[in-house]
Amino acid sequence: MRKDHIVFFFLACGFYFVAMYPYTMGFRRFYFGDSAWPYTVELLLQEGKIPTVDFAYFYGLPVLIFNKFWFALFGMTPWALLYLYIAGIVVSMIGVVRIVTALQLDRLGSFIVVVAGPVIVNAGHLLLTPVHILEPLLLIHALAAQLYGRYALSLLLVTIAAFVKPSLAYVYGLLLVFQIVTGWLPHGTPPLSERLRWLLPAAGAAAFLSVATIAWFGWQPFLATQIPWNAGKAYADFGHGFFYGVGRNLWWPQPWKPAHYFFTIAGAWLIATVVLLLGMLVSVRHWHTPVGRYVLTCGILHCIFVCFLFGNEWSWIYYPYLLFIPAAAILDRGIKREIRPIYSSTIMLSLIIIGFLLFSVILRGSIDAVDLWANCHRNSQTNNMYACKDEKQAWAEVMELAKSQKVFVLNRTSAVHWFSPPVNGPRVWVLIRSIAAPGEIERIQEQIAAANVIVRPRWHDNHLFDWPEFAPLLQDFRLWREYNLLDIYRRINPDPSNK
Numbered sequence: 380m381r382k383d384h385i386v387f388f389f390l391a392c393g394f395y396f397v398a399m400y401p402y403t404m405g406f407r408r409f410y411f412g413d414s415a416w417p418y419t420v421e422l423l424l425q426e427g428k429i430p431t432v433d434f435a436y437f438y439g440l441p442v443l444i445f446n447k448f449w450f451a452l453f454g455m456t457p458w459a460l461l462y463l464y465i466a467g468i469v470v471s472m473i474g475v476v477r478i479v480t481a482l483q484l485d486r487l488g489s490f491i492v493v494v495a496g497p498v499i500v501n502a503g504h505l506l507l508t509p510v511h512i513l514e515p516l517l518l519i520h521a522l523a524a525q526l527y528g529r530y531a532l533s534l535l536l537v538t539i540a541a542f543v544k545p546s547l548a549y550v551y552g553l554l555l556v557f558q559i560v561t562g563w564l565p566h567g568t569p570p571l572s573e574r575l576r577w578l579l580p581a582a583g584a585a586a587f588l589s590v591a592t593i594a595w596f597g598w599q600p601f602l603a604t605q606i607p608w609n610a611g612k613a614y615a616d617f618g619h620g621f622f623y624g625v626g627r628n629l630w631w632p633q634p635w636k637p638a639h640y641f642f643t644i645a646g647a648w649l650i651a652t653v654v655l656l657l658g659m660l661v662s663v664r665h666w667h668t669p670v671g672r673y674v675l676t677c678g679i680l681h682c683i684f685v686c687f688l689f690g691n692e693w694s695w696i697y698y699p700y701l702l703f704i705p706a707a708a709i710l711d712r713g714i715k716r717e718i719r720p721i722y723s724s725t726i727m728l729s730l731i732i733i734g735f736l737l738f739s740v741i742l743r744g745s746i747d748a749v750d751l752w753a754n755c756h757r758n759s760q761t762n763n764m765y766a767c768k769d770e771k772q773a774w775a776e777v778m779e780l781a782k783s784q785k786v787f788v789l790n791r792t793s794a795v796h797w798f799s800p801p802v803n804g805p806r807v808w809v810l811i812r813s814i815a816a817p818g819e820i821e822r823i824q825e826q827i828a829a830a831n832v833i834v835r836p837r838w839h840d841n842h843l844f845d846w847p848e849f850a851p852l853l854q855d856f857r858l859w860r861e862y863n864l865l866d867i868y869r870r871i872n873p874d875p876s877n878k
Contacts, residue, residue, distance in 0.1 A: 398748030399503025415794035488711030658709030
């Protein structure tokens, strides 16, 4: 990757980060979204609660240990996760540069990586949780290490990633172990004894993380999280899936509109997927080269992700580096072919992907930046996080009610009880019926029964009012105020003892 391309890549990612900053640090994400759970889970751990025993949880337990030390270092503030996020983006960008440099992309391929850069490293859309910050940087650098023939380092990074998020890293780890043990390597085949030594760093890391996790949390939580059965149950509970679940909204939105493919990532993502699939077929002939092996690896992982691990329509944000970088490499090599139909088709596909990315990332990012910076401002009532006028008004109403009433936010996850006491929120990681820990739902029922006011955030998966466990208790509440952000319900004939 040329120096000017590296500069533009960093500038594109930096621009997007700044453009989306009010969204990244929006109070709604920390109060009602996924960015809330690191704080609530840390509070639960401080109370002596055990993951999978006292509350549901299916990510890697070492993340919670890391989270505890990170908060101890930077405090339990929104800025703690922001610092980790910035570090993750920078480290991920360095990994991308290493990959593209090894691929030796020319101008067109490098330009695809530049315009896709903000989504490749998730410089504005990533969920602010330690899991979703650490996993990408580990896997990106694992792919870079594989390209450079450093299989021991690649497997070590993938092993750590499997303890962060036990999902796709398992598949990648198996691919690496297979290549190492069988000698199916693009850089020659060293003796078996030497190849087996490549497994030792990963085995040592796995042993250390396992022992540390078991010593900290116990056997049951360790097995319940490292074997991702609960994650599968949760996906079924949410109706996730690319082909038949809610994830199909990425490629077949309801209602269907052609603009969806231009002004969201959908168009570029779908075409790049087609390019990657076609490139995989060609790469089978070049499996003995580092680039061919890299394309095959990314293609296999992308297919596994789409077919088995895809959640809702926003799940594309998890692994865009498995798609756009190898697609750029495939198109870059297609342009170099002297066969006219291949050359022309490659140019056409490259321009289409670049056009889609320019619309959905650069242009959309610029438009969103103007709107976000014009309408969202820091607010003392929202812990100095960004909120627009309607959000500030809605939360000011909630805080005013909390002065004289018991207010409870009913959402799948929340950290309002940490950021804005005395407002109360659910003490959960994420509330999912199929994997809820014993007593978890009962604790929510007790909080509802004790409340005079229920706040219902208008979150995409907040269907808790329809749960049969909560519906009878919620019959005593009536809608009082409606906002774009949330609805406020007040109890009919409130019990004076609940004040």
